[in-house]
Amino acid sequence: MSWQSPSPRVRELIRRGAEIALTPSADWLAELDAATLSGEARRQIAADPVLAAGTRRTNRSNLLFWAASNVRAPGEPVPANDTEAPLAVARDMIRRGLDESALDAYRVGESVAVRMWTQIACSLTGDPQELRELLDVSLRSISAFVDDTVGAISARMRAERDELTRGTHAERRETVTLLLEGAPITRERAESRLGYRLQPTHTAAIVWTEAPDADLSRLDRAADALAEAAGQLRPLSVIASAATRWLWVHGRPDGDRARAALDQLPDVRVAVGSTAPGVDGFRSSHLDALTTQQMLTRLTSPSRLAFHHEVELVALLTADPEGADRFVQRTLGELETAPPEITETLRVFIAEQCNATRAAARLFTHRNTLLRRLARADQLLPRPLAQHTVEVGTALKVLQWRGHP
Structure with missing residues (x-):
């Protein structure tokens, strides 16, 4: 792609905009992460905590890489981001059995970044000619940067795939994959290749x-x-x-x-x-x-x-996160935001089959203290505990694994 440097005035505007982009707001980053981890095509990435965390790191790496380049040399072509963050994600994608189609997330991220950059650009100048030149140069720069970065990552994925098809690790991974997929491999053959009894x-x-x-x-x-x-x-x-x-x-x-x-x-x-x-x-x-x-x-x-x-129960219930949130809210009411000692006391009480003596012993607290906390919990529940003990216990387990208490 031929590249013509922008005018000095637009170069200065790009530099100022890039400085703003170097400190993106939490809302912008959250929107970028949500877009690159949503949709059926990216479901496997979003469900894997390592790939999801790597994608979030890559989003920040790409954003800061492009912005920093335009602070140093505003309006000039930006090389591919072949730093560790995107290369590590590429390696992990291949080891998860994903191919280059997973890089669709870069295109999704580009569309969000373009919208954010347009907002920045419109805040820098009210002159239509300057804004037109600014957007023309910078949007072509973003597109070329993403194209080159995706190309570099694709090459890294091909190299990683070649590496994984050789050696002992490849044989072990292949054998495990066959077993997990129910493919026709004999137990004796699999045991020999894994060095592990099945x-x-x-x-x-x-x-x-x-x-x-x-x-x-x-x-x-x-x-x-x-x-x-x-x-x-x-x-x-x-x-x-x-x-x-x-x-x-x-x-x-x-x-x-x-x-x-x-x-x-x-x-x-x-x-x-x-x-x-x-x-x-x-x-x-x-x-x-x-x-x-x-x-x-x-x-x-x-x-x-x-x-x-x-x-197991919480995993089944939270497979529909929005439905699980509604269940917790309906079941617990004000108890959902009660102090941790209240919710923990009630959770342990239910786990001990509503036996106050055993619950007090498990919590290392006096029985009277436990009874006062239970009374407070009952006041906060939308319905008395005795009417839906199982549902309350289940909702409290969701809170427990969600980090509350």
Whole structure:
């Protein structure tokens, strides 16, 4: 594309606009993230916490890269953004089995960015001629920048795909994929390729981090700790992406030991599936771990460790997030925003089958204190607790995993 430098006045306007774009508002970023993670074509990316976090980082990286370039050299062509953020997302997409069609998110982000930049441009000048030249130059710049960046990312994805088709890791990932898809591979053949027995009882887990600068060796330490919590020497571990491991261990990990180990590994999160035998158990446990991970992401839960049996009901209920929000609001009423000690007391009371003595002991509080809190909770509920105990308990579990209390 031939490129003609803009007039000095428009160069100055572009520089001023780029300075504004370097400090985007939270609302702009939220709109950009929502657009690039919405729609059926991007559903798999949005449901994966690592890919979703990477997409949000890439949105910011692209925005700041283009803006910074135009502060330095306003109105000049901007090279492709081949920094670590977009390249890391490209690598992870390939390891998730996605192809270049996933880069559609860049085009969606471009349309949002163009609208935001147009608003900035219109605030810089009221002269029609200046505005026309400013928009002509800058919008061509944005389009070329996105085209070149998508081209660079596509090349990185092709290289990553070539790398993954070679070596031991590729064979292990391919074998696991065949098992998860129910493809015709014999158990003996799969066991030989994985070095892992498929007949015993399995528990699958997903270990990941969303932190951009995390120590990735902690993922492998968390995997080993989960195996130790199940009484095993080592897990079957597959690199699903740079920041994600898929694991299987024989038996069931002890929750307390797993939590204690995870306390020593900041930024690492673990979703643990069900426990079941054989090839079918290998598959179903992984799907349950994936459901657990997606629920944590959907609810933006702060919890770093979750077992499927703990969240199965909440995962089913929150598969429709808006419906779940309405259910919580209708069921809890004013209790939804009550102090944490009130909601936690009621949740534990219901979990202990409405036995006040056991609930007080579990909460390490005096029974009279517990009864006062329960009375306050009953006042805040739209209906008396005795009339819909199951519904209230379920709504409180949603709050618990949503980070409240």
